[in-house]
Amino acid sequence: MSSGKTEIEAFTQLEGDAWGGLLGVHGRMMRLIERDLAERCRMSHVEFEVLLRLSWAAGLRMRIQDLAADSVLTRSGISRVVERLERASLVNRESAPEDRRGAYAILTVAGLALLRTALDGHVGLVRERFLDRFGPDELEQMAAWWRRVEDAGVGS
Amino acid sequence: MSSGKTEIEAFTQLEGDAWGGLLGVHGRMMRLIERDLAERCRMSHVEFEVLLRLSWAAGLRMRIQDLAADSVLTRSGISRVVERLERASLVNRESAPEDRRGAYAILTVAGLALLRTALDGHVGLVRERFLDRFGPDELEQMAAWWRRVEDAGVGS
DNA sequence: GCATAGTAGGTGCGTGCGCACCCATCTGTC
DNA sequence: GACAGATGGGTGCGCACGCACCTACTATGC
Numbered sequence: 001m002s003s004g005k006t007e008i009e010a011f012t013q014l015e016g017d018a019w020g021g022l023l024g025v026h027g028r029m030m031r032l033i034e035r036d037l038a039e040r041c042r043m044s045h046v047e048f049e050v051l052l053r054l055s056w057a058a059g060l061r062m063r064i065q066d067l068a069a070d071s072v073l074t075r076s077g078i079s080r081v082v083e084r085l086e087r088a089s090l091v092n093r094e095s096a097p098e099d100r101r102g103a104y105a106i107l108t109v110a111g112l113a114l115l116r117t118a119l120d121g122h123v124g125l126v127r128e129r130f131l132d133r134f135g136p137d138e139l140e141q142m143a144a145w146w147r148r149v150e151d152a153g154v155g156s
Numbered sequence: 157m158s159s160g161k162t163e164i165e166a167f168t169q170l171e172g173d174a175w176g177g178l179l180g181v182h183g184r185m186m187r188l189i190e191r192d193l194a195e196r197c198r199m200s201h202v203e204f205e206v207l208l209r210l211s212w213a214a215g216l217r218m219r220i221q222d223l224a225a226d227s228v229l230t231r232s233g234i235s236r237v238v239e240r241l242e243r244a245s246l247v248n249r250e251s252a253p254e255d256r257r258g259a260y261a262i263l264t265v266a267g268l269a270l271l272r273t274a275l276d277g278h279v280g281l282v283r284e285r286f287l288d289r290f291g292p293d294e295l296e297q298m299a300a301w302w303r304r305v306e307d308a309g310v311g312s
Numbered sequence: 313g314c315a316t317a318g319t320a321g322g323t324g325c326g327t328g329c330g331c332a333c334c335c336a337t338c339t340g341t342c
Numbered sequence: 343g344a345c346a347g348a349t350g351g352g353t354g355c356g357c358a359c360g361c362a363c364c365t366a367c368t369a370t371g372c
Contacts, residue, residue: 009272009275009276009279010275010279011279011282011287014292014295014296014299015282015283015287015295017295017299017302017303018287018290018295018296018298018299018302019282019286019287021298021299021301021302021303021306022178022181022182022298022302023182023228024226024302024306025178025302025305025306026178026179026182027227027228028306030228031228044328046328052166063350064350064351064352065349065350065351070180071183072179072183072186072187073328073329073330074329074330074331075350075351075352076329076330076331076332076351076352076353077328077329077330078351079351079352079353080328080329080352080353081328081329083352084328096350099337099338099349099350100336100337100338100350101336101337101338101349101350101351102337102349102350102351103350103351103352116165119165119166120165123165123166123167126167126171126175127171129305129308130175130305131167131171131174131175133301133304133305133308134174134301136170138301139170139171139173139174140170140174142174142177142178142301143170143173143174143177145177145289145290145294145298146173146174146177146178146180146181147173147177148289149181149285149286149289150177150180150181150184152285152289200358202358219320220320220321220322221319221320221321229358229359229360230359230360230361231320231321231322232321232322232323232359232360232361233358233359233360234321235321235322235323236322236323236358236359237358237359239322240358252320255319255320255367255368256320256366256367256368257319257320257321257365257366257367257368258319258320258321258367259320259321259322
């Protein structure tokens, strides 16, 4: 891990530290988060994310495609997640009246309650392991960086 | 996505932008990378990562557990990845003489060649979509941040 | 020596997800 | 109206991976 051979084209040391560091931090955090959510709420991170997004949405409801748009998962993945959450009575599905192809996922009272439980502890974990290592100005800087990356790479 | 209700405990706007931004950027990048590697080399990112790590290692060989240690995957996952790579003749497996429980994964000539092909293009993609958005001092700052996170969060 | 605990790697099972494809519906053109 | 193409959502199939467990081996204690 210390000496990147130059016999093949590769990242510079600096690039490797920045990009590889992001991958490493993300991987480690996700492991912790998945384990925490599984133990406390029998829930995966994608399921948690769907519930969280729904709790932010007006009327506690979102179209499946909108859920998929900024998710790690594809539409088919989201479809299955919503199906699982529906079986657990955490969301309901409802056909969209304005476009009968579409469907809404709607957070239930039980879903909101479980989300509350999940958040309480999840927020603490992410803060303890990540956010608390940075000052407010640094968090602002970081957020600005992510915006910079996302604004530029809209393609696909 | 604009108004985080305060009725349930949640991240602050700033925290959400920093942490959520990291998740978003990682997700988007991984999608691009997975697709690129699949199209050009019929290879997943974890397989690519294993080959890359082997290319860095002395003697082009690493123990399975060392491969798993800083990977997203568990030992069983790495075991299967190495199995796949072995079937594709990209690595060889060899029993470790100093500890006969252990095994080495060893990069083959074909594996190194395919890695070279994969890297050529992968590096360009990551630069174009991510690294090039930052100056050298910013990359240094970012790398320092990741070190800060990793140095503190050794537990589990 | 023997017994026990710990570790490296591999495997059966269950599951989650992407891909390709399906159907229903909307949109646009004629 | 009719039709083509695009779009939203769901599904069969295949595969990759985590979990729990197994075997083989090492390390430690007696």
